[in-house]
Amino acid sequence: MPCITLLLVEVFDQLMSDGRLTSSNTGPLPNVVRHGDSLFTANAVPGATVYGERLVDIDGIEHRQWNPMRSKLAALLLLCERELPLKRDSRVLYLGSASGTTASHVSDICSEGIVYCVEVSQRSFRDLVGLCEVRSNMIPIMADASLPEGFDSMVERVDFVYQDIAQRQQTDIFLTNMRHFEAPAGVLMLKSRSVDVNRDPRRVFAEVKGKLSAEGLHVVEAVELERYSKDHAAFVVEAGL
Ligand code: SAM
Numbered sequence: 001m002p003c004i005t006l007l008l009v010e011v012f013d014q015l016m017s018d019g020r021l022t023s024s025n026t027g028p029l030p031n032v033v034r035h036g037d038s039l040f041t042a043n044a045v046p047g048a049t050v051y052g053e054r055l056v057d058i059d060g061i062e063h064r065q066w067n068p069m070r071s072k073l074a075a076l077l078l079l080c081e082r083e084l085p086l087k088r089d090s091r092v093l094y095l096g097s098a099s100g101t102t103a104s105h106v107s108d109i110c111s112e113g114i115v116y117c118v119e120v121s122q123r124s125f126r127d128l129v130g131l132c133e134v135r136s137n138m139i140p141i142m143a144d145a146s147l148p149e150g151f152d153s154m155v156e157r158v159d160f161v162y163q164d165i166a167q168r169q170q171t172d173i174f175l176t177n178m179r180h181f182e183a184p185a186g187v188l189m190l191k192s193r194s195v196d197v198n199r200d201p202r203r204v205f206a207e208v209k210g211k212l213s214a215e216g217l218h219v220v221e222a223v224e225l226e227r228y229s230k231d232h233a234a235f236v237v238e239a240g241l
Contacts, residue, residue, distance in 0.1 A: 028077045030088045031109050032066075033058055039066040039074050041108035045134050050104040064108065068228045071102040072164060072189045075228035082221050082236065085185045086160060089113045093158040093181055095145040095173065096165035099127035100138065106162065107138045114138075116155050118145050146173045148180040161186035166194040171208050175215050178239060188212070188235045189225075205233045212237055 027033045031042040040056055040063035047062070049055060054065040068074040077084070086092070089112040097103040097117035107115050117132065118141045119125045125142050132138040143151035145165060161183045163174045174188045190208055192201035205222065212219050212235060221236035 028083060029086050029109050031111055032077070033063060034077075037068075037078060039068070039077060040064060041066055041105045042111070044108050044111055044137070048134060050131060051099075051101050064105070066105050071105065072225055072229050072232055072234065073102050073105065073162070073187070075225045075232075076187065076189075076223055076234040076236075079225065079227065080221055080223050080234070080236065084160075084187065084236065085238075086110060087113070090159045091157060092116065093155060093161045093177065093183065094118065095161065095163040095177060097128060097140075098124045098164075100131040102164070103128075103138060104131060104135065107135050110137065112137075113159075114156075116141060116158070118143050118151060120144050145177065148177050152180065155181065157181075158183050159185070162189075163187070164189040166191040168195055170194060171211055175212070175217075178217065178237070183239060185236075185238050188237065190233050190235065192231045192233070201231045201233070208233075209235065216240075 033040045040058060043062045043064045049064065053067065056063050056065060066074045068078050086109055088110060090110045091113050092106055092110055092115045094103050094106060094115050094117045097119045100117065103115055103117050115138045117128055117138055119128055125140065128140045132140045141151050141154050146169065158181045161177050161181065165173060170190060178186055192204035195204050209219050209222050217237040217239055219235055219237055223234045225232040225234060
């Protein structure tokens with residue numbers, strides 16, 4: 001068996017080296033292909049990269065490699081058994097989009113939907129605006145995510161809230177937005193050291209899970225991302241169950 005594994009790895013490397021993959025596996029989401037521990041999204045803007053990622057042809061369609069060391073959502077998809085409720089036409093509220101690394105892959109996945117990208121840092125926002133100019137389903141919103149009433153006029157109904165904000169109040173910000181936009185589902189990416197640098201991350205994760213449940217959300221999956229992202233966990237939630 002080790003020989004077969006080695007052979008498969010060599011074939012994969014060879015195909016990757018000339019930018020082609022000839023067979024595609026079913027991915028965990030629409031427009032996503034998984035090959036072993038590698039993920040790819042179908043590029044909504046063929047020929048363009050966002051952060052220097054590799055472009056690969058898979059069955060005649062250009063895909064962007066999605067690096068789990070740079071994107072916690074990619075890490076979650078590799079580690080989580082459960083399918084996320086993201087569809088081609090989903091409307092996603094993305095809180096803490098920075099310059100758009102992960103948001104651009106969400107834009108590939110939800111190719112017929114919308115990704116509202118909220119970011120507070122001016123510097124990141126400048127890059128984000130440039131990206132949204134070429135990706136028509138991404139809407140840049142310069143705002144503080146903890147105050148949804150400050151940007152809700154720019155956001156219509158949402159199906160999913162994704163949050164990646166390394167702030168002490170990150171759980172409260174997530175809860176506020178889930179409620180404010182009446183979102184049926186979402187993912188909170190939690191950085192334990194931002195909540196409390198001195199506490200054991202596992203205790204922080206347990207406390208956050210309890211708080212999400214106490215506030216009426218159903219935590220359908222809680223996944224430690226340690227393998228890809230130190231001191232981070234992802235909470236996949238559904239509302240109104
Ligand atoms: N999600 C990004 C990705 O995977 O490409 C990385 C996000 S980075 C870890 C966190 C971002 O949240 C930073 O760009 C930061 O400026 C932003 N942020 C922090 N507090 C915020 C707030 N209150 N409202 C909106 N954005 C905030």
